[in-house]
Amino acid sequence: MIAEQGEILAANExxxxxxxxxxxxxxxxxxxKLTPERLVGIAEGVREIVQLPxxxxxxxxxxxxxxxxYIEKRRVPLGVIGIIYEARPNVTVDAAALCFKAGNAVVLRxxxxxxxxxxxxxxxxxxxxxxxxxxxxxxxxxxxPNRSSVDExxxxxxxxxxxxxxxxxxxxQNVVKNATVPVIETGAGICHTxxxxxxxxxxxxxxxxxxxxxxxxxxxxxxxxxxxxxxxGKHLPALAEAFRAANVELKGxxxxxxLVSTAIxxxxxxxxxxxxxxxxxxxxxxxxDEALAHIRRFGTMHSECIVTETQAHAxxxxxxxDAAAVYHNASTRFTDGFEFGFGAEIGISTxxxxxxxxxxxxxxxxxxxxxxxSGQIRS
Amino acid sequence: MIAEQGEILAANExxxxxxxxxxxxxxxxxxxKLTPERLVGIAEGVREIVQLPxxxxxxxxxxxxxxxxYIEKRRVPLGVIGIIYEARPNVTVDAAALCFKAGNAVVLRxxxxxxxxxxxxxxxxxxxxxxxxxxxxxxxxxxxPNRSSVDExxxxxxxxxxxxxxxxxxxxQNVVKNATVPVIETGAGICHTxxxxxxxxxxxxxxxxxxxxxxxxxxxxxxxxxxxxxxxGKHLPALAEAFRAANVELKGxxxxxxLVSTAIxxxxxxxxxxxxxxxxxxxxxxxxDEALAHIRRFGTMHSECIVTETQAHAxxxxxxxDAAAVYHNASTRFTDGFEFGFGAEIGISTxxxxxxxxxxxxxxxxxxxxxxxSGQIRS
Numbered sequence: 001m002i003a004e005q006g007e008i009l010a011a012n013e014x015x016x017x018x019x020x021x022x023x024x025x026x027x028x029x030x031x032x033k034l035t036p037e038r039l040v041g042i043a044e045g046v047r048e049i050v051q052l053p054x055x056x057x058x059x060x061x062x063x064x065x066x067x068x069x070y071i072e073k074r075r076v077p078l079g080v081i082g083i084i085y086e087a088r089p090n091v092t093v094d095a096a097a098l099c100f101k102a103g104n105a106v107v108l109r110x111x112x113x114x115x116x117x118x119x120x121x122x123x124x125x126x127x128x129x130x131x132x133x134x135x136x137x138x139x140x141x142x143x144x145p146n147r148s149s150v151d152e153x154x155x156x157x158x159x160x161x162x163x164x165x166x167x168x169x170x171x172x173q174n175v176v177k178n179a180t181v182p183v184i185e186t187g188a189g190i191c192h193t194x195x196x197x198x199x200x201x202x203x204x205x206x207x208x209x210x211x212x213x214x215x216x217x218x219x220x221x222x223x224x225x226x227x228x229x230x231x232x233g234k235h236l237p238a239l240a241e242a243f244r245a246a247n248v249e250l251k252g253x254x255x256x257x258x259l260v261s262t263a264i265x266x267x268x269x270x271x272x273x274x275x276x277x278x279x280x281x282x283x284x285x286x287x288x289d290e291a292l293a294h295i296r297r298f299g300t301m302h303s304e305c306i307v308t309e310t311q312a313h314a315x316x317x318x319x320x321x322d323a324a325a326v327y328h329n330a331s332t333r334f335t336d337g338f339e340f341g342f343g344a345e346i347g348i349s350t351x352x353x354x355x356x357x358x359x360x361x362x363x364x365x366x367x368x369x370x371x372x373x374s375g376q377i378r379s
Numbered sequence: 380m381i382a383e384q385g386e387i388l389a390a391n392e393x394x395x396x397x398x399x400x401x402x403x404x405x406x407x408x409x410x411x412k413l414t415p416e417r418l419v420g421i422a423e424g425v426r427e428i429v430q431l432p433x434x435x436x437x438x439x440x441x442x443x444x445x446x447x448x449y450i451e452k453r454r455v456p457l458g459v460i461g462i463i464y465e466a467r468p469n470v471t472v473d474a475a476a477l478c479f480k481a482g483n484a485v486v487l488r489x490x491x492x493x494x495x496x497x498x499x500x501x502x503x504x505x506x507x508x509x510x511x512x513x514x515x516x517x518x519x520x521x522x523x524p525n526r527s528s529v530d531e532x533x534x535x536x537x538x539x540x541x542x543x544x545x546x547x548x549x550x551x552q553n554v555v556k557n558a559t560v561p562v563i564e565t566g567a568g569i570c571h572t573x574x575x576x577x578x579x580x581x582x583x584x585x586x587x588x589x590x591x592x593x594x595x596x597x598x599x600x601x602x603x604x605x606x607x608x609x610x611x612g613k614h615l616p617a618l619a620e621a622f623r624a625a626n627v628e629l630k631g632x633x634x635x636x637x638l639v640s641t642a643i644x645x646x647x648x649x650x651x652x653x654x655x656x657x658x659x660x661x662x663x664x665x666x667x668d669e670a671l672a673h674i675r676r677f678g679t680m681h682s683e684c685i686v687t688e689t690q691a692h693a694x695x696x697x698x699x700x701d702a703a704a705v706y707h708n709a710s711t712r713f714t715d716g717f718e719f720g721f722g723a724e725i726g727i728s729t730x731x732x733x734x735x736x737x738x739x740x741x742x743x744x745x746x747x748x749x750x751x752x753s754g755q756i757r758s
Contacts, residue, residue, distance in 0.1 A: 063720055069709055071719060076701070078731050157555065161731045176536065177559050182732040203754040210756035318749045322455070330448055330752025339757070340450060340748070341442055352457050352540045352745035353561040354733035366731035369719075370697045373709025375582040377589035378718070 002043050004124045009034055011120040012089065019087075019113050032087045032114055042093050049097045052343045055361045056103040070372045075365045077103030079161035082153055084175055086167040087111035092121045095166070096139055098346050100129075102364035105138040107160065109153055111167075112145035119143065154179040161366075166347055169274065184354060184363070186347035189219035189302035190274050191332045194226040194291040194317070196308030201235050203329060204307045205242055210331040211305065213246045217276045219348060220303045220325075220335040224271055224281040226291045232259060232284045240282070248278045255284035271298045288313050292320055299323060302350055303332035324350065324357035381422050383503045388413060390499035391468065398466075398492050411466045411493055421472050428476045431722045434740045435482045449751045454744045456482030458540035461532055463554055465546040466490030471500050474545070475518055477725050479508075481743035484517040486539065488532055490546075491524035498522065533558040540745075545726055548653070563733060563742070565726035568598035568681035569653050570711045573605040573670040573696070575687030580614050582708060583686045584621055589710040590684065592625045596655045598727060599682045599704075599714040603650055603660040605670045611638060611663045619661070627657045634663035650677045667692050671699055678702060681729055682711035703729065703736035 012034040019029055061073040081104045083095040092110055099106040110118045118141055126136040142149050154163060154175060162182045165175040172187045193211050195204045211222035227236055232255065240250055240260040250256075251266035266281045271294070285291045288306075295304055305327035306317040314328040325335040335358060337345025342360030349355045355363035391413040398408050440452040460483045462474045471489055478485040489497045497520055505515040521528050533542060533554060541561045544554040551566045572590050574583045590601035606615055611634065619629055619639040629635075630645035645660045650673070664670045674683055684706035685696040693707040704714040714737060716724025721739030728734045734742035 065718070065720060069713060069718075079701070180556050180558075182561070182730060184732070200754075206754060206756050214757055314751075318751075322458070323747070325748040325750060327750045328752065330750055330755040331757055333757040334448060334750065334755065335748075339444070339448075341444060351561060353563070356746050357748050367735050368702070369704040369714075369736050371704060371706045371709055371713065372693075372697075373707065375579075375585060376709040376713070377585050378593055378710055378712040 002039060004120070005036060005039050008039065008117065008120045008124065009036070011116040014116040015087075015114050022113075024113065028087060028113075032089065032117075034089055034117060038090070042090050045090075045094060046097045049101050049344055052101060052361060054101065054103075055365050058362075060367060067376050068374060069376055072370045072372075073367050074370060075362070076368045078364055078366050080105045080107065080159060081364065082107045082109065082156070082160045082163040082181070084109045084150060084153070084163060084165045084167075084171065085111065086171060087114040089114050089117040089121060091166060092118050092141075093125070095164075095346065096122075096125055098344055098361065099364060100134075100138070101344075102361045104364060105140075107140045107142065107153070109142040109150060115143065115145060150174070151178060154181060157181050164347060182354075183351075184347070184349050184359070185351040186349055186359075187219055188274055188300045188350060189221070189348075190223045190272070190298055190300045191220060191303045191305075192224050192226055192291075192295050192299060193222050193305045193307065193332065194285075194288075194295075195228060195231050195235075196288065196291075196306060196310060196313050197228040197230040198309040198313075199228075199231055199307040200309060201238075204231070204235070205239055207305065207307055207329070207331050208239065209242060209246060211333055212243065212248055212280055213278065214331070214333055216278055218333075219274075219276075220332050221276065222280070222305075222332055223273070223275055224283060224294075224298065226294055227256075227282060227284050228288075228291075229255070229284050229286055232256070236260060236282070236284070243280060246278075248280050250280055250282060252282040253284055256282045259284075268298075274300075288316065292317070295321055295323075300350060301352075302348070303327065303335040305330065305332050324348070381418060383499070384415060384418050387418065387496065387499045387503065388415070390495040391493075393495040394466075394493050401492075403492065407466060407492075411468065411496070413468055413496060417469070421469050424469075424473060425476045428473075428480050428723055431480060431740060433480065433482075434744050437741075439746060446755050447753060448755055451749045451751075452746050453749060454741070455747045457743055457745050459484045459486060459538065460743065461486045461488065461535070461539045461542040461560070463488045463529060463532070463542060463544045463546075463550065464490065465550060466493040468493050468496040468500060470545060471497050471520075472504070474543075474725065475501075475504055477723055477740065478743060479513075479517070480723075481740045483743060484519075486519045486521065486532065488521040488529055494522065494524060529553070530557060533560060536560050543726060561733075562730075563726070563728050563738070564730040565728055565738075566598055567653055567679045567729060568600070568727075569602045569651070569677055569679045570599060570682045570684075571603050571605055571670075571674050571678060572601050572684045572686065572711065573664075573667075573674075574607060574610050574614075575667065575670075575685060575689060575692050576607040576609040577688040577692075578607075578610055578686040579688060580617075583610070583614070584618055586684065586686055586708070586710050587618065588621060588625060590712055591622065591627055591659055592657065593710070593712055595657055597712075598653075598655075599711050600655070601659070601684075601711060602652065602654055603662060603673075603677065605662050605664050605673055606635075607667075607670075608634070608663050608665055611635070615639060615661070615663070622659060625657075627659050629659055629661060631661040632663055635661040638663075647677075653679075667695065671696070674700055674702075679729060680731075681727070682706065682714040684709065684711050703727070 063071040252263035337358040442450040631642035716737040
């Protein structure tokens, strides 16, 4: 890929110029942009994936039956994986490398505004496959820029074993609503941090700020801060000041606004919004029960955190909150395959089937039972 | 349930009488029928499920990170499970009991011809839930006999975590094609047994007969027998005679018909048919490669078997055949949760996502990451 960087950067320049003409937003243009440095980073990512242990063949379970049958459950590739994503050429490389590493074929459908880049990148990847003796057709790019090609892809039962959408909420919902092939839903995160009455103030401030502002645009960042009334009475004005110093716009319930005069009103619609931006809802709650009820109502089962020094409250929170990742005294921003030590991440599943939370290579595998007998028949 | 058997049997009698009036087939009427003995058997099945170990809370993985975060991955209930099935009142009890045992709520939609029975059974189960302090609403029966209620159920994203269809091919395909909630596909099995050139004749005959006739109506029974040409030349006439003695109608390729005069021609359409009946396709193949190619083309990735004394062939077959269960020298009829020692079975998954092959209680669970920190934030 690095060998072909001239062609790839030229193709990317085409996409970029077209995007600029069409008035694409600066943040989208930035995601679309490739540079020699970014290509080096992308290639480095592939080398890291190559170094990861191969999950295929892993022995997960053995069963010896009284009739002498010996059963092994082993990991096998999922098969053919479809990835539907937006105008981010880095995803083209990353998704393909992860799928290959787990032994899968892959069909990519990237955003049409990155089509020239993706064509060149896929050509480079296909020739890399061929040069190692693997079939180039294990990687396919859907080049048709029309939406109808996505709709068709979503109905390829029997040909695609799974489709994984990577991108914004509307892309993901389109896939979930229209696919008849199995889907792994990723993405939406309305994450909460609850500051309990016994929370340590310094820790609470550090965790809450980190969850909101370290990278507000991502799914594991915080959208709503829940604060126990006792803690709020003592600390909310100072905490609000810290958020305002970090350029965070504050919205709040009536009690919040009594303590924080600059907060504007927050209602159910706000609590149900994934801002992905420097905006935060604050709600003062009477106790842990009210915090749990709020999360049950507005959470998207992604990442939820309690800051408390009361172990019994931490235990209840970790037990009762139904989310992919539940935290005691740590930032929700850690919900990430690399931070969990997986060495890779294909996305963060927000569904309960197959994989939940950060997905490493094992999420791109299935299993097979291998049964060895000596003539056993069923009676 | 046994305590209310009078009411349940009376309700079942209503369904049965209505079915007979409407000309329902004898085999469907038999599946619909409850008797005092069958109720005892169903109740016994529930008691066995109660005795199984509870999968919820199982610790699957622990991760200690260099920054001090401690991560546990534990089993949690899937949530709300929808089951769509046919006119078999025993499934009402069995599916509900399995879902409850794994901590889930359940929404049942049984065949409309069993509606009276299901109403009474669900009333009994709901009062049993209440009497143990559990919410009766954890079990719901959709009573609307119209198809539209199924269509609506299949779109309840956010309310149902998964739908599992149990029944014939058309029911399953309707669910797969129309659901936007996650589905676990169960069912269709076009299973093969391949008799290699070194297969032991006595073992081959016993396994092939068992795979076909021990219970032809089920998904793990054999539909097509593949026979190595050398083995066929020596043994196929005798083997065909054994099948004919067991009342199996034989279809075959041209080479089969040279050796077995009573076989009628088999073509691609036959190889692609799940008979679930006393009918068998026979195809003579040149070698293991041709057998593997046939299975790749016509198999439904359910259960596949090789009978051979050549270990290298067995190894290749177990490795290369892409199916939920692959067998060496044992009948495909063993693909079953009870036969695998799971103590229960909610169905046999024929998809690769989430669960593959016989599904016991763990297939009715999801996972959750519980992360404990001491103030960690992401930098």
